[in-house]
Amino acid sequence: MTGLETILHAITSDAETAAAEELEQARQKADTILTEAKAEGAKKAQIILQEGESEAQEIRERAKSAAQLDRRNRMLNFKQQLIQEAIDETRSKLENAPELEYFQILLKLISKFALPGEGELRLNGRDLARLPADFTAQLSQAAPESKLTLSGEPSSIESGCLLVYGGIDINCTFQAIFEDAADELRDAVGTILFQNA
Incomplete structure (x- = not known):
């Protein structure tokens, strides 16, 4: 190479x-x-x-x-x-409720909400037609300080009554009472229905 x-x-x-x-x-x-x-x-x-x-x-x-x-x-x-x-x-x-019980409930409402002085009690037509015979006497005993007269004209309410004192109307219809106590009623019923839930 x-x-x-x-x-x-x-x-x-x-x-x-x-x-x-x-x-x-x-x-x-x-x-x-x-x-x-x-x-x-x-x-x-x-x-x-x-x-x-x-x-x-x-x-x-x-x-x-x-x-x-x-x-x-x-x-x-x-x-x-x-x-x-x-x-x-x-x-x-x-x-x-049966008539006797119903009017006892009305008298308790009147006793609770009646004001002293002259006033008028207003009922619906059904209740006016089925008033107990001694209702006026029971009314005087239920509200002794209130001089309530029963209106002969039927009021356009479903149940309960109206107490009218001049310009003051006290709504004692069952509907109004249940609406006023709605929250308390719901709480009470809820407790009864669901206390163990």
């Missing part, structure tokens, strides 16, 4: 060795980049998965909370309906 060939062979050999080394370094660098990219991808995937699980948990919690609220609202509405039915039934029983 001539000197020139030896030199060319050495240059070629060195170039091939250098190229192989550079190629190996490039492969190693590529492997490192790929390994780091996989690790970074796995890390990001884990973060996305955790965020997804957290979001799913929040959605489940909101759905559970909404379901509990809906259940409580339905139960509350049901209880209020039962309470109102009990109150309406009680009022109906008072309005349709």
